[in-house]
Amino acid sequence: MQLSKDKLLDAYTRMKKIRVFEETMRDEFAKGTVPAFIHLYIGQEAIATGICVELNDTDTISSTHRGHGHCIAKKSNLEKMTMEIFCRADGLCEGKGGSMHIADLSVGMLGANAIVGANAPIAVGAALKQRVLGENLVSAAFIGDGASNQGAVFESMNLASVLKLPVLFVFENNGYGEFTGVDYHCGGGDIAGRAKGFGMPSYKVDGSDFFAVQEVAAEAAERARKGEGPSAIECVAKRWYGHFEGDPQHYRTKEELETIRRDFDPLKIFRKKVEEAGLVDSKDLNMIDEDLSSEVTAAVEKAKNSPLPNVEELTTNVYEKGSY
Amino acid sequence: MSIKTYRESIIEAMILEMKRDEKVFVIGEDISGGRGCGDFEGEAAGGPMGLTQGLWDEFGAKRVIDTPISETAIMGAAAGAALSGLRPIAELMFSDFFGVCFDQIYNQAAKFRFMYGEQGATPLVIRTMIGAGIGCGPQHSQSPYSIFANIPGLKVVTPSNPYDAKGLLISAIRDNDPVMFCEHKSLLGMEGEVPDDSYEVPLGKGKIIKEGNDITIVAIGQMVGITQGCLTKLEEKGISAEIIDPRSLSPFDEDMVYDSVEKTGRLLVIDESNPVCSFGSWITSMVSDEVFSSLKAPTRVLTPPHCPVPAAPNLEAAYLPDMERIVEATDYLTNYS
Numbered sequence: 119m120q121l122s123k124d125k126l127l128d129a130y131t132r133m134k135k136i137r138v139f140e141e142t143m144r145d146e147f148a149k150g151t152v153p154a155f156i157h158l159y160i161g162q163e164a165i166a167t168g169i170c171v172e173l174n175d176t177d178t179i180s181s182t183h184r185g186h187g188h189c190i191a192k193k194s195n196l197e198k199m200t201m202e203i204f205c206r207a208d209g210l211c212e213g214k215g216g217s218m219h220i221a222d223l224s225v226g227m228l229g230a231n232a233i234v235g236a237n238a239p240i241a242v243g244a245a246l247k248q249r250v251l252g253e254n255l256v257s258a259a260f261i262g263d264g265a266s267n268q269g270a271v272f273e274s275m276n277l278a279s280v281l282k283l284p285v286l287f288v289f290e291n292n293g294y295g296e297f298t299g300v301d302y303h304c305g306g307g308d309i310a311g312r313a314k315g316f317g318m319p320s321y322k323v324d325g326s327d328f329f330a331v332q333e334v335a336a337e338a339a340e341r342a343r344k345g346e347g348p349s350a351i352e353c354v355a356k357r358w359y360g361h362f363e364g365d366p367q368h369y370r371t372k373e374e375l376e377t378i379r380r381d382f383d384p385l386k387i388f389r390k391k392v393e394e395a396g397l398v399d400s401k402d403l404n405m406i407d408e409d410l411s412s413e414v415t416a417a418v419e420k421a422k423n424s425p426l427p428n429v430e431e432l433t434t435n436v437y438e439k440g441s442y
Numbered sequence: 443m444s445i446k447t448y449r450e451s452i453i454e455a456m457i458l459e460m461k462r463d464e465k466v467f468v469i470g471e472d473i474s475g476g477r478g479c480g481d482f483e484g485e486a487a488g489g490p491m492g493l494t495q496g497l498w499d500e501f502g503a504k505r506v507i508d509t510p511i512s513e514t515a516i517m518g519a520a521a522g523a524a525l526s527g528l529r530p531i532a533e534l535m536f537s538d539f540f541g542v543c544f545d546q547i548y549n550q551a552a553k554f555r556f557m558y559g560e561q562g563a564t565p566l567v568i569r570t571m572i573g574a575g576i577g578c579g580p581q582h583s584q585s586p587y588s589i590f591a592n593i594p595g596l597k598v599v600t601p602s603n604p605y606d607a608k609g610l611l612i613s614a615i616r617d618n619d620p621v622m623f624c625e626h627k628s629l630l631g632m633e634g635e636v637p638d639d640s641y642e643v644p645l646g647k648g649k650i651i652k653e654g655n656d657i658t659i660v661a662i663g664q665m666v667g668i669t670q671g672c673l674t675k676l677e678e679k680g681i682s683a684e685i686i687d688p689r690s691l692s693p694f695d696e697d698m699v700y701d702s703v704e705k706t707g708r709l710l711v712i713d714e715s716n717p718v719c720s721f722g723s724w725i726t727s728m729v730s731d732e733v734f735s736s737l738k739a740p741t742r743v744l745t746p747p748h749c750p751v752p753a754a755p756n757l758e759a760a761y762l763p764d765m766e767r768i769v770e771a772t773d774y775l776t777n778y779s
Contacts, residue, residue: 239517247526
């Protein structure tokens with residue numbers, strides 16, 4: 119189905135915002151200003167965006183340690199998100215979560231997760247609102263190729279299938295689970311095929327291509343909303359950077375990095391498609407680029423200049439106030 | 443008021459809360475008898491121990507959700523549901539199974555409030571069966587509540603009788619933090635007077651079962667009844683024991699224990715968990731820190747030995763603290779000089 123110009127511009131904005139944000143974070147990390155570990159999402163922008171453009175504000179996502187892109191695609195507040203990554207008092211999680219545990223419940227972002235694969239059951243839980251209260255919703259779990267081997271993920275697919283819950287299992291196959299290649303770590307090599315075994319429709323798409331992801335996301339979300347149960351989408355893309363910033367990447371060659379950054383750039387692929395089809399004027403896209411650059415710079419500067427949490431906050435938020 | 447079993451009290455608490463709040467639901471293995479997904483004529487079995495009997499018939503499959511044997515998915519789904527605004531009661535059939543799903547409890551549910559800067563609550567109850575005494579052997583008889591109590595963000599309760607089981611479960615369901623509700627399998631058939639209406643037993647409030655002046659005995663879960671059974675013997679020996687049932691381990695009613703030890707000068711804890719880093723040793727440590735000058739004797743903790751729970755009936759009997767050991771320890775501490 120042809121997407122409206124507004125939707126295309128929205129998608130481009132989300133993808134480009136992820137790119138600019140992550141490049142800025144890469145540079146800040148190199149300067150030593152970021153107080154925690156970060157894992158960059160560059161190369162996978164089309165996945166988070168392709169999924170999240172098909173979700174409503176009341177739909178939920180559960181994310182991974184590589185979660186900045188998911189936050190931005192789900193339209194989390196950029197300033198508060200940036201403050202959290204810098205562990206500031208006014209961050210989304212008041213500085214207690216940081217990059218790997220960032221959440222924004224106000225937009226249905228149920229949390230990054232530093233335990234690989236542990237977010238899948240949480241997404242299944244959010245989907246239970248359809249069964250228990252009859253609410254119309256979709257719950258998406260982003261799962262890396264590394265996480266696809268975890269028992270928690272298999273249990274989640276089975277439970278969602280048995281209970282017919284509105285879950286999208288979005289497998290982000292970026293080629294590596296930490297340092298280990300998918301060709302080594304994934305028995306049988308077919309992540310989408312495994313999902314089929316649990317009795318759900320399963321797709322394998324080009325995760326560098328927004329349109330490929332969005333098209334199946336729309337189908338899967340519609341089925342979920344109708345109460346027809348979960349789906350799996352394996353999105354094959356490339357991880358442009360290391361597992362974490364500072365990873366020397368001894369496990370792959372410089373040539374590989376050059377090739378993937380040349381041939382698998384989700385933003386270039388998007389621009390080429392919409393410009394060639396005459397769907398969007400390149401001037402509009404250039405304007406978005408400029409606006410985002412200043413928005414991200416402003417958010418980072420504001421975060422760096424805002425205070426860390428008070429030490430008195432060390433033991434707050436453990437239990438409900440007054441109950442312990 | 444009528445006589446009810448511990449089991450019936452637990453079921454009644456769930457029914458009352460499910461009627462009161464449509465967000466409350468129950469999820470677990472075999473909880474409606476394993477037929478959650480199909481049509482079935484007849485009464486639901488309500489789990490292997492009958493702890494969910496009647497729930498499916500009253501509330502149906504939307505709110506009484508049978509699952510595959512899949513503890514990680516159950517605990518994680520319950521955590522996610524709680525974070526999303528539902529109020530799940532998740533059944534971990536035997537507490538021993540925490541080994542396969544603890545990530546979802548201690549890394550996820552217990553941390554959401556803190557880790558996400560209090561953006562939301564996690565109103566989750568995990569009902570789980572603890573304890574030795576009926577021959578279930580090493581993997582179905584443990585009492586891992588000391589491990590649960592070690593986790594910041596979790597609350598832990600250990601009801602010792604039907605009245606507290608109902609009141610604590612109602613409080614746990616209404617609480618906005620994850621609560622490990624530790625049901626003792628040896629107590630399921632225990633009878634007691636229990637009001638028909640809804641009532642709360644507050645989390646974090648202990649109960650003085652019997653007042654006394656010579657020694658404070660804190661007993662946990664099944665150990666409460668066994669300690670009460672020693673009273674005649676102790677009275678014959680002229681020992682006036684004060685027995686405290688903490689009911690909640692986390693939060694724990696420290697003040698009740700301090701006040702009692704300040705009066706008696708002696709402390710004995712009867713605890714069914716493993717001895718190393720047991721909850722009992724934490725109680726004695728706190729008492730040493732806070733009311734040391736009141737003590738007239740060393741503090742002591744009675745636990746099973748540091749070994750798995752055995753299957754053989756004679757070994758299991760030797761494993762658990764019993765009346766003889768409790769009387770002996772009490773005797774020793776009250777005669778200490």
